[in-house]
Structures are given as C-alpha cells and as structure tokens.
Amino acid sequence: MAVTANILSTDLNGLILQNPIITASGTYGYNCEYDDFIDVSKLGAVVTKAISLRPRAGNKNIRIMETKAGIINSIGLENVGIEKFLTEKLPVLQSKHINFIVNIAGSTIDEYIELSKVCEANKIKTIELNVSCPNVKSGCLEFGTDESSLYELVNEVRKIYNGFLIIKLTPNVTSIEKIGLAAQKAGANAVSAINTLKGSSIKLNLIKGKFQKEIISGGYSGTGIKPVAINAVLRLSKVLNIPIIGIGGIENLDDVLEFFAAGAEAVQIGTANFTHPDIAEKLLFELSEYIKINGFKDLDDLKKELRA
C-alpha cells in the first residue's frame, strides 16, 4: 500500500506534529469546542485554556474590549482547574484523537511543580508553561519577566516532568533573548512567543455633560501585535537552539510564512479564531496548496527557502 508522505510534518526537535498549525491557549477551549466549524483532530495541536491547580472564577468587570487592530482581554485565567480537566476534558481529547498541549499556570513555584507532577503522572506528553499572563495579580508574569526566577521555575519543573516542555514568553520585557536563553538553559524543549502585550483602553461616552467611562487593562492581542511578535521571533532565533513557536496576530497565510521566515518552526493562531472560527483549518489547506503549487518538496523545503 502506498503511503502518502505528509508534506506538512513538523519536527519540533523531537515533538512530531502532523502540521505546524496550532491553536493558542485561551482561544480554543479545552478540547473539541470548535468541532462545529472544523475537524479539530486535523490540527497540529490544540493548546488548552490555561489550567491552574484549583478552579478560578476569573476577573470581574469588563473582560473584553475591541481596539482598532485587535482586542484587550482581562479574563483572569478563569478555568475549571486541573482535577476537572483530567476527569472531564482530557478523556474527550483522547477519544477524539486531538493532538493537544496542556497550558498550565501557577502563582507560585510550588503550584507549577504540583501541576507538572499531575501532568507527568497522567502521561501528558506536552505542556506549555504560562509564565506570562498579564491578568493575574501574583506570580505568572513575574516568572516570565525575570530571567533568574524563570530559570529556577523551569529547572524545578524539568526535574519532575519528562515530557515535552514549552515555555510561553511574554513580550513585556527589555530583553526577550535573556529570558529565552534562561528557559533553554533550564531544560525547556521549545519556547512559544509571544503572549499578549500589556494594554489598556478607555471608552468614553458623553452623556448630559458627564463622561461615562469604561476602562480595561489587560492583554492586547490580534493583528496589531504581529510586528512585535515577529521582532521577538527574529531576536530569539538568533540566540536559541531550541525551536520557536510563533504567535501574535496571525490572520492569513502570508502571516504564517512571515513567522517561518523569522525563524518559527510552528505557529499558534489566537485571536483570529474568534474572528474566523474555521481559520485554523483554512490555513492548513492553504499552506499545503502553497507548497504544492510553488513546487516546494515539503514544509521543511519551504522554510529553508524562506530563510535563505
């Protein structure tokens, strides 16, 4: 029987994905929520919503505001917690053969360690450490902005967790190279870049001489952050040996190619899932067609030319 070679096969230094299109944490739920739009099992991987040790109710007040070129969110890591994830969400991922990456978020090193232990015990093959959420008061972002704290955190997690370990980096730093190098040195298998930018927006409404204000401060995402993300990937690719997963404002195939050209081995689609819930599958199809039409052998061949 003839075996058709998968031209989109993506090797992230040991983690083999069927293709480089991944959906980003917080935009895709826990498992098959997008089944109404696409066949989720076709994707390279789905990154779960960030999961904490205990369930979190998230933030009060305004959680979403649209801006000129994206959105600001202040969800505050609302999630079901690891226990419910394991009993209710994980079995669906497994039974539907969805490739997945579990995103975990803690506020202390101990919480990350505990979460990693649970992932290890449950044979979860890939985790992404959220060390960069701008919406929670303690922890999280602190680890992502300080190279020695991050080194310590990743080092501790590495001792316990034997699977593929991805660190999601924040752009809200002076030198993303230093943070990336700390993650690599501590034993991370890959980095994903970038998480949201810190952003705020004030919506003003003049009613009878008084301003009614709606204020949001949180994570800025969407098409507007792409140049920041490309810059981060370019800089990281100059100093890191581990693969980079590019994230930030991807909306179409040109954006995907731009991330590959900058040095990303795979990409994550985030906010665009809200705009076009079937976009991940569309990009998959378009990438495959692009390779064939333009006479590239496969994805690796295309990446080589993009970086030549």
Added chain:
Amino acid sequence: MINTNTKKIFTSKVSKIEKIAESSYLIEIECNFPLSVIPGQFISVYCDGLTLRRPFSVFSTNENKIGILFKERGKGTRYIKSLKQGDFIDIAGPFGNGFNIKNQKSLLIGAGIGIAPVAFLKSRLEELKIPNLLISGFLNKFEVPKNIIIDKICTDDGSLGEKGSVLNYLGQTINEFKPEVIYACGPSVVLKTIAKTGKTFDIETQVAMEKVMACGIGVCRGCVIDIRKDGKVINAAVCKDGPVFKGDEVVWQ
C-alpha cells in the same frame, strides 16, 4: 472542502435589506439548507476589518432565509448597513440557548431593538396556537418597526400607543392578561425590573441577555455574568449558557 450544510459557519447572499424604523434595519440572508433556530438563539456576523464578530438575535426564519434586525450604532452595524442585495455575508451560528417554550399563556416583552427575538417567539407561539401578548416599548413613533405585529405599543414621548416606558404598564398588563410565563429582551435595567416583577407575581420569567462577546461559543469567557445555581453564585457565559436565562437565576447588578 468544507461541507457548509453541517458546519456552523457559512458565507451567504444578502437577499434583502430594508429600513424598518429610524436607524433600524432588517437584513435577510439566504441559506440553501434547512436551519433550525429556536427563538432567542443568535447568529454572529463577520464585519469587514473588525476583530470581533457581532452577535444578533434571530428575528425570522422562512423559506431557507434567516433574518436579523439591527440598529445602526457603531462600526459593525455600519458595515452591515452598507451591504446590498446580492452581497455576500459571513455568518456563524445559530448559537446559544433560546427561550424554553412553554405551553402556557405567554406575555412577551421587547424593549427597543430587543423586539427581534420576542417577535420571532410570537410567530412560533402563533404556530403552536399558544395564547400570547406582545408588548413593546420604544423612544418614539419613529423607532417603532413597521410590519411587526405588536399587541401593545408604548413610546417614551407618547407619540404612538401608551405614553411612557413599557415597565409602567407591566403590573397592569399582568393583572389584565394573567400570563403564566413572561419572555423578555431589552436593556439589562429593563430585564432586571421584569425579573423582579415576575417574582412578585410568582410568574416565571425568561430574559434574553446581551453582552460584548468574543468567541460566541463559550470558550473565551469574555461575556460571563453571575447567576445563582443551587445556592451558589457562578459564572455563566451569555453566549453559551444563555443568552436566555431564567430571570430569577440572574444576579442583577
């Protein structure tokens, strides 16, 4: 590639766009397949260049057409208004939980453009021969949409029907019509009063809520409100757990 008949996203042609009141419009979209929608459910529209799709309660479904009402308010609705017959429009849905239709005497209340889902519900109740009364409030006579059967109209300025808010006539209408269930859609402050009034009269209320949404399917948690379930206050996503909630479950702000 994608079988649009089974997926909840499709691009379709605008079959009609019509002004129905001051800055309010009806847009009908073709869909070449049966679309089963429960009144209270919504669809989301991609608006060219905007990050967030805009949610709209379904107003009508007939002959493989789906209709929504909208009021021109911002960038999203300005885009939809700019569409012409024959233009393509990117639609997703239907989403959410609609009204739980009871075989009981029904009072329907719509405030402003919130009339869309309750007018749709009324047509469903008529088909089911369930006795009902639709009362609807508007700012003035120019805001009252044409071609919608409304049993009782109120306008803030008294330019058509009864003068004042729909809420001013709530108690009186309940006493006269004696409904067993109340369905409502409109601004949160109006729904809050309706829910409280329902409680006072010991009548079940079902309210269709509105909130800025990002995903429309419950994953982003951007549109949550507080509801009370089994004595505990929990988050509920308006898009997925709603938009219709029982009035006495909502923790009103």
